[in-house]
Amino acid sequence: MYKPGRVFISIDMEGISGIVNWVEVDRNNSEYAFARKLMVGDLNAAVEGALEAGVKEIVVSDAHGGMRNMRPEDVHEAAYLVRGSPKPNGMMEGIDDSFDAALYVGYHSMKGTVNGILCHTISGSAVDGVSINGRETGEFGLNSALAGFYGVPSVFLAGDYAATKEAEAFVPGVTTAAVKWAVGRYSAKCLHPNESGKLITAKVKEALSKPFPEPRCVEEPVEVKLRFTSSTMCDIVSLIPSFKRVDGRTMRGEYVDYQTAINALRAGIYLGGAAERR
Ligand SMILES: [Zn+2]
Structure with missing residues (x-):
């Protein structure tokens, strides 16, 4: 069976287990401390799944806000962490054609999504919407196309239910893990973080152990x-x-x-x- 050697993980925060409000993802707010702990929990669960699938090298790009959300010492030792901002490729910094697969953790849906937790597209304050070649595209669509530009297939996404549906629409065959189900933009039914961790580990292992979807490429120009x-x-x-x-x-x-x-x-x-x- 094919074993992927190198994988890239982009990790955002709004789609992390249990998180439902902007104050929780704002480093200037006192509620942020627990949220960053949840974030690294979801990441390490994904790293475990990748290791169980036989992956040898894992590069993680912190993809939220100032991109310094996870404390390096809390991150699984098997992973390299790309942190800080601005970075040339932002949420996807580190991606290149040397990777076998790209994975997305803590992702949310595009702005305007019904029951999409904290839905937005790159900047909640500045951006109403982005379309690429006529298709309304959120962060997963944008980032999976950059992976695809480098020939890298997008194989897994963890986030809220709306984000998983969006990912499945952009990359048929992508493996997903829904960790919460929004009932509005700022409220959701959430799995316990321990349970979402177990789910993420199992689904990442599954995603990396079966045939990958095609890299997502958009037509040029x-x-x-x-x-x-x-x-x-x-x-x-x-x-x-x-x-x-x-x-x-x-x-x-x-x-x-x-x-x-x-x-x-x-x-x-x-x-x-x-x-x-x-
Ligand atoms: Zn974010």
Whole structure:
């Protein structure tokens, strides 16, 4: 049987077991301490599953906020941890064509999802929506396409139920683990963290022990549409030469390949987000 040697894990926070509110994922809030502990618990459960599947090397990218959420000493010793921000490829920093598979832990659904816990797309304050080649795309869709650009299949996602459904729509055949079921944007029925850990370990092992889905590739050239939450953001992002304004709150650009497209998208979001901070 094929054994994957190197895997990449991108770990966000909103889709971690038990987390339901922004204050819990905000490092300036006192409730953050317990949430970061839950986060590393889900990560280490995934690492265990990868080791059980025979993986030799694991690289983890901390993908939430300032990307310094997990204390290095709490992370499973088998994993390398990429932390800090800004990073060239953000949530996916470290991905390249040397990996056999990409996995996603703590993921949430795109902005506007019904019963999607803490749903948003990259920036809750700046971004109303992103479309790639005409398809509304959230963080899993964006990040799995970057893995696919490097020929890496996306094989597993853990997060809330809505995030697992979104992942299955973008990558048919992806293995998922739902750790909570939202009943609104800020409330959910949650598995006990110990139980979600067991589920994540078992599902990661399963995902890495069966045939992988095809790498998710988007057609090139790549059209990016970036819909902001305010027109001020477009006023500023209009300064980036590759972006053209479509309407009051929407920018459009077309790029030769996906890495270039995601770079432009992230630059637009950084700049747009800064436009309202005065
Ligand atoms: Zn996040």
